[in-house]
Amino acid sequence: MVNFLKFRLLSFKYAFRGLWLLIKTEHSVIAQLGIALMLILSGFCFEISQQDWINQLLVIGLVLAVEGMNTAVEKLADFVHEDQHPSIGFIKDISAGAVAFAAIFGFVVITLIYLPYFQSNV
Numbered sequence: 001m002v003n004f005l006k007f008r009l010l011s012f013k014y015a016f017r018g019l020w021l022l023i024k025t026e027h028s029v030i031a032q033l034g035i036a037l038m039l040i041l042s043g044f045c046f047e048i049s050q051q052d053w054i055n056q057l058l059v060i061g062l063v064l065a066v067e068g069m070n071t072a073v074e075k076l077a078d079f080v081h082e083d084q085h086p087s088i089g090f091i092k093d094i095s096a097g098a099v100a101f102a103a104i105f106g107f108v109v110i111t112l113i114y115l116p117y118f119q120s121n122v
Contacts, residue, residue: 022068029067036060039110052113059106066102070095 022029039056042048048056073095077088 018068022071026067026071029064029071032064032067036064042114046114046117048113048117055109056113059109063099063102063106066099070099 023033039060043053043056074092077091081088
């Protein structure tokens with residue numbers, strides 16, 4: 001049981017290290033964190049409902065998580081094959097496409113959350 005807890009704590013250490021590396025080195029993650037901060041502040045300003053908070057935080061988490069996985073795929077692909085290669089390009093494009101899916105549907109969810117607040121003020 002002690003070893004289990006020790007290894008779980010180590011896994012958190014690695015996870016937080018990875019989180020810090022994403023924040024420190026990846027411009028797309030930094031930009032998305034800026035957008036997330038603006039959305040969180042907007043949530044307080046507009047006093048969105050609890051369900052809207054849940055939806056908004058899920059979208060933010062999804063986009064950041066998929067972006068993190070995309071970064072990992074790109075770094076691994078670059079490590080495996082440094083030069084441009086059609087197969088590596090294909091893999092990287094698919095990975096970027098996953099981020100695009102998350103971002104597009106995230107934008108739709110955020111629009112559905114905030115649109116009523118703007119319509120009621122017009």
